[in-house]
Amino acid sequence: MNLKNILKYLISLAIAGGLLWFTFKQSHLDVGDLMQKISAADYRWVLLSGLFTIIAHWSRAERWRLLLEPVVPQRPTSLETTVSVLTGYLANMALPRAGEVARCGTLYRLSAVPVNVSFGTVVAERLFDLLMLILLLGATFVLEFDRLSQFFMEFLGGKLPKGSSGSSLLLLAGAVVLGGALLAWFLFNRYREALGKHPLYQKVSGFLKGLLDGLLSVRKLRRPGLFVVHTLLIWTMYYLMSYTLFFAMPATAGLGMLAGLTILVVGSLGMAAPTPGGIGSFHLLVGQVALLYGLTSQDGQILATFIHGVSAVMIIILGILALLVVLLRRNKTTNLPDVLDDPKAIKLER
Template identity: 50%
Template sequence: MKKVLQYVISLAVAGGLLWFVFKDIDLNALWEKIKQADYKWVGLSAVLALIAHWSRAYRWALMLQPLGYNPSVFRTTLAVLVGYLANLVFPRAGEFARCGTLKNLDDIPFEKSFGAVVAERIADVLVLLVLILLNLLLEFDRLSTFFFNFFGDKFKNPILLLGLGAAFLILAFMAFMTFKRNQDKISQLPLYQKVANVIKGLADGFLSVRNLKNPMVFVFHTVFIWVIYYITTYVLCFALPETANLSPLAALTIFVMGSIGMAAPTQGGIGSYHFLVGSIVVLYGLSEQDGITLATFLHAMQGLFFVVVFGVVAFLLTLVLPKKKLEGV
C-alpha cells in the first residue's frame, strides 16, 4: 500500500508540474518545431548516450572485481540500460532493477552489486555538486538574478536572510543538544538504527573504492560519464534552429538544471525536468515558448526515446542470453 501511495504521489507531482509548465504554451507550435528538428544531431547524441552508458557499466564492473566477480561489460551494460527503463515506471527503481538483472544474468549476489551501485552513486553526487558550483561561479550574475526573481523580492532583504539563517542555526543547535541529552534512548529506536545502518552502508560502499586495483580508471570513467552527458545535451541543442547558437555555458546551465530535474522523485524526471530547464533558458534570450520547446525536446530524446529504445532492446537480449552460474565464489 505504501509503494502504491508513493507511486500515486509521484504521478500527481509530475502531472501538476506538467500542467503548470504547459498551461500557457502553444502545443501545436511546439509540436511543429520538434517535427522540423534536424535529426542527424539526435543520431549523434544517441551514440554519445550509449557510450556514456557503456562507461557507467564498465565502472560498475570494475567495482565488482575487488569483491571477486568479473561480469562482462556487455552484460553490465544491458543491466544498466534495463535499470534506466525501470526508472520510467517507478522512481529510483532503476538501481534495484539493474542489480536484479545482473543477478539473473551472472548470478552475482544482489547485495554485492547494490553495494557497488551505492558507491558509484555517491561519486556521481559529488561530481554533480562540483558541476553546480562550477556553474554558479561561471554564470553567477545570470543565476543569482534568476533565483532572486524566482523566489521573490523578499529574499533580497539582507535582514530577512540573516534572520532566517540565525533561526536555522538556533534550531540546529537545539536539535543537537536534545539529541546529545537523549542519545542512549534515541539510539534504541528502530528508526534511528535503520538510518544509522543506511549511513554506515553508504560509507562502506564509498570506502570500497580504495580496494580497486586501478582507482584512477574509476575516477576517469566517473568524469568521462558526465562529460559525455554534457556533450550529449549540447549536441541536441543544435537540432533546433532557435537554440543552435546557444553557448557552451548556456548548455552547461541547461545540463546542470536538467540533471537536478532528473534526480527529482518523479518518473524519469517528467515535469521537474521541463520546469527547471524551461525556466532557466529564458536567461539566454529564449522566449518562454522556445524554452519549453527545448526542454520538451531534450527530455523526449534523452529521458524517454533513448531510454525506451535502448532499454527494451537490452531487456529482450537478457531474455535470450545464456545465464551464468558462479563457481567457487
C-alpha cells in the first residue's frame, strides 16, 4: 500500500470517527445505556435478520453469475461467486471501495475469470442497484411526503416565510427545478458546439454514456427475467434485514413498514459514503430520520447502532468463512499466477 492509499484510508477513518463521535454527542447517548439496551434485545429477531442477510448475499452472487454468463467462457459455481461477494463485503469493512477489487480478484483465484471482465459486470450491477435506490427514494418521498415535509420545515425553521406549507415549498422547488432545466436546455442547444470541445463536457458525456451502456447491458442477458427477480429479491431482503430488527427492542417495536422503507433508503445512502463500512455516516443519517417516527434521539441512535452492528457482525462472520473456503480450495488453483502478475487477468479486451 503506497502513501497515497494510506492517507486516503486515514482520512476516511478520521471522517468515520468524527461522524460517530458527533452523533453520539448530539444524541447525549450513554455508552452504558447503549450496551444495556442492545444486550437486552430479543435475539430471535437478530437470527431472522441474519437469515435474510444470507439470502441477500446469495441472491447477489446469483445475479452476478447471470451477468457473467454471456461474457466469459468460464462457468463459476454458485459457491464461488458467493464466496467472492462475501470477501468483497469484508474488504469494504476495512477499506472503502476495496470490495469490488477483492471480489473480482477472489473470483479469478477460484475460477480464472479475468478481473477486467468481472469488474465490468460489477459496475453494471451497481448501476441497477443505483436505479433501484432512486426508485425507492422517489417512492419514499411520495408515501411519506407529509412527514418529510414537516421535517424539512422544522429543519429550515425561521428561514421560511410565515404561512409557508410543505405543499407551497414543493411547488416552489418544482418551479425552480423546471425553470433551471429549461434554462440549461436552452444554453446547451445554443452553445452545443463550443461545449462539445470542452474537456469537462467530454468527461461528463462519456460518464453518462457509460451509465446508459451499463443499464442497456441487460439486453445481452440470457435470462433477463431471472435477473429482475434477483434484483427485487436482494432489495426485499435488505428491507427485511433492518425491518425485523425493529421488533428486537421495545422502543422500536411499534415502528411501521413505511419507517422500514425510509430507514432502508437513508441507510443505503449512509453506506455509500466514503467511510469504512458506512461507519458514522449510517449512524448519523438513520439516527436523524428515526426522529421522524417519534423516537427520542437516544433510541434513534441505539437503533442505528444496533442495525449497523448486526450487519457488520454478519459480514465479518460470513467473510471469515468465505476466506476459509478460499484457503481450502487453494490447492485447486495453485497453478494460477498471482492476479497482479498475470497479464491474462487484467488484459483489456477489445
